[in-house]
Amino acid sequence: MTRLLGAVWHERGGRTGFGLVLAVLLLALIGPWIAADPNKIEVQIRFSAPSLIHLLGTDNLGRDLFARVAFGTRSALTIACVVVALSMAGGICLGVIAALSGRVVDRMVIALLDIISAFPVYILIFALVALYGTGLGKLIVVISLAFLPQFARVARSQALTLKHRPFIEAALLMGLSRPLIILRHIVPNIIGPMIVLASMNVPVVITIEAAMSFIGLGVQPPATSLGTLIRDGYVFLDQSWWPIAGSAAVLAVATLGCTLLGEALRDAVDPKLRGRL
Amino acid sequence: MHSDAMSTPAPAAIDVTAAAVSFGGFRALDGVGIAVPPGSCFGIVGESGSGKTTLLRAVLGLQRLSAGQVAILGAVQPEVRDFRRQATTIQPIFQDPAQSLSPRRRIGQSMDEVAGCLGEPRDEMRARLAEILQRLGLPPGVVDLYPHQISGGQARRAAIARALLFRPRILVADEPTAGLDVSVQGDLLNLLQEVRAATAVTLLVISHNLAVVRLIADQVAVMHRGRIVEQGDCGLVLQTPQADYTRQLLASWPRARSEGD
């Protein structure tokens, strides 16, 4: 693990990504503690420019934008991490089961994954939201489902290459039960690439969540997320550009940082993939 | 003990009859039958693609047969094996035994799994392990190391130690000398010989190394293109080969010293 972090640190992209992610994490973790109340309305100071009291200025209702961005970042990161963790867990289960079961189960799982990934991500999310309605919990499940296939495919292919490795067959011939083989011998050996894939998907999920919140299908007011903040700022863009600047900048930094870090992690885990998308 | 193995009425340790396996249209095994007397060493020789590895996997239950059957110690094996029950009867020694240790687990953790499979208290198992490690010339400290932290030779011994923890009646060795230098291959072979001498285990050894099999095996089967072209007493088969293929194999074998130009 330290070797992996060392390799990430060795690359300039890795260092930059690490720094940016750290900054965003600090904002999400510490920001809400030091910020003012994000929902306190002071209409008389609406659209004020950044100052020492309001670090990022105020919005159309005079709410402190730093506080709103901090809370928005926290919810955006939380949602992204939950979504990625769910897809990764589901993907590992499905992929490993497909790889280790007989041909029939394998084909069925692949067909299921193909059906999910046949729809463009946004269309799939709209369709599922239309079916099951809005709500943060539902949205998380829906985005997780949309991201499941890529995790499941990687897990399956990794498990397939492990399946005939001598140490797996030796474990089988020792009489170890299948669940134990999966837990002790397969998952620890595929978790590396899965974590890399996860880190590269976090920024994608952040933008999807922002987009969903932007069009009103995600986080509902008075809660904030980067998407709702950008939407609110967008509506009043002709009056002040401060409200959109902070949230958009954080979204950009978070996306860039996660992508760079993810790429550096991927290169560290598998140098052969360097330079590929 | 190998001399009276033939006369005892005990069932064969491994009895394969009319085994066939096809991959697509390719017949990897075609009507193969062997009977391995208990306590003996049985060698299967052949070149790559001869089907010897498929036969080994079929014996272990890792490869289903499309026809024929495998009996172990007289019990005909079902299509889906109960590996837990089988584990104390038959254990493999893979081509690269070091590879049969999980790379992310300490040697000791891999050994503890044996206790779990046998339902044996961990301390008892560790006591037996200490004895086996000593017998195989491994320092007791290896249990705290990961496979990549020990030498290839030590990892081989560790993998064999784990197989021996099951007190198996049969060991199946796949190409035990492949990829080993001549100066160290003897080490592994001597170890197998000593294990055999000490435990009376039956050894089925798959190898392309005719010269080695010739010395350690009681009986030998020569495989070519999924079939057994010749089998019988090891000395006899390799001294007076009947099949053309066996002769060709023996003739192609390069000799380091006794070459007459």
Place this chain on the structure above:
Amino acid sequence: MQDKSRSGSIGLHNLSVDFTSRDATPIPVLRDISLDIPPRSVVGLVGESGSGKSTVALALMGLLAPNARVRGGQIQLRERKIACTDGAALAGLRGREFAMIFQDPAASLNPVFSIGAHLHEVLRRCDPQADRTERQARAVAALGTVGFDRPEARMRNHMHELSGGMRQRVVIAMALLARPSLLIAEAPTPAPDVTVEAQVMAQMCALRDEIGCSILLITHSLGLVARYCDQVAVIYAGEILERGAVAEVARQPAHPYTADLFTCDVEIDAPRTGPPLDQRFQVIPGDLPALRDLPKGCIYAPRCARAVAECAAAHPRLRPLADRPGQETRCILTP
């Protein structure tokens, strides 16, 4: 007899190569390697894993890994002297004077190109004057020489359409077109099937007779050396411990390591002493010396059963034996 033709020999003199380790310390993987390859002869370079035998081949081809550094060495090719440090000069020899045959033909054929494209490529490099029609004619002729029935049709085939033996013949045809002075053949470990090995070696010897090249056979198998080589050099931990004519070395090894290797080699007709269960095998106890921390004296002394105090005192040189012309050893105990 070999002395007469020595002027035409290909010589490698005092090749030394370091690898740079992760902590930037140089590791001397080859030290003072010298080989003399008489014309039309087959010289075996025999060594176990970790001996550096493959590094010798790669150094001759100028194909060392980026972390390798050639400290010195010289190639003598007819009247030319080429420094082993001169990458550009080595690249010039590669494919024209020196060709390498991997015994796994799949490793040297590109699956997306046809057989014809491979042969044309060789000719474009070795004979840039030849035009397309001439190249085609020579390529087809070469395929015919190595025994393909319908060579024109084979030109359009790809690697996956050919069997292993046919691929090997394509590689031989490529060498035939390149007409190198030296063919470097590396036998793979683990060894391939003996019947395949025998075929490949027979084809290479036929090629040698056809184009009059020399062969450097890099292998771990004493059997191969004994059967096909005229001369042998035994390499251990980056140093040549013994050189000489194969028949002599096999009959009377002048270095204990060579003798131990022959003892460990299990002969196909070795006598069975007693029942199979009582068979035991010879081993050389101990491990290769650490290249970072080589013994001061003879590098084989720590594992050598015959070692005496003087062996560890000073590093021995490769010296000719007085009573056996052509045979050289580093062992100070050999008279």
